[in-house]
Amino acid sequence: MTKQQTPRPTQRMGDRIRAAREARGRSTQSAAAEAEISSGYLFKLESGYVGTPSPRVLHRLAQVLGLDYWELMGLAGYVVPDGAGAPSAVAAAHLASPEPVESPASRASPEPAELPAPDALGRIADALEGIREELGMIRAAMAAQENASRGENS
Structure with a gap:
């Protein structure tokens, strides 16, 4: 009797990335x-x-493989804005109906809300990644300093 393996939480994301890479005929190395x-x-x-x-x-990866950034973020377990990476119910109604469909959001406010562009989000993510790396270096320096001071006190 074989034991069924529970899929890893990010397996769907990985499958999506692999499928997009293979569909574009890209090798792992080039992508x-x-x-x-x-x-x-x-x-x-x-x-x-x-x-x-x-x-x-x-x-x-979204840029290289032509994937939706928000879809990957959601598949990776990040909280994404409602409707990001998927057509909204209103968009689906527009596609299905030959008649104009009014959006409830358009009645509520004359100015539509806009999400930051994915490239802006990428720059923000790059900045946050840099901060995370700097914090790691600071932690390592503090640990080294603490270890050195312990050695002096011995």
């Missing part, structure tokens, strides 16, 4: 190089072995 990640990391992403990929990496 990874263009996204500025290692081919090993892309393999891990496609296999669902990366628990929480960074938004910056997802943004780069």
Whole structure:
């Protein structure tokens, strides 16, 4: 009797990335190089072995593979704005109906709300990733300093 494996939480994301890469006829190496990640990391992403990929990496992969950034963010477990990466009910009604369909949002406010463009979000993600890396270096320096001071006190 074989034991069924529970799919990893990011397996659907990995399957989506792999399918897009293969549909474009891209090798793991070429797609990874263009996204500025290692081919090993892309393999891990496609296999669902990366628990929480960074938004910056997802943004780069979305650009390289022609995927929707918000879809990847959602598949990776991030909270995404309602309707991001999927057609809204109003858009679906527009597509299905030959008659004009009025959006409830258009009645509520004359000015439509706009989400930041994905490239702006990518820049924000890059900045946050840089801050995260700096914090890691600061933590390492503090730990080294703490270890050094322990050595002096011994």
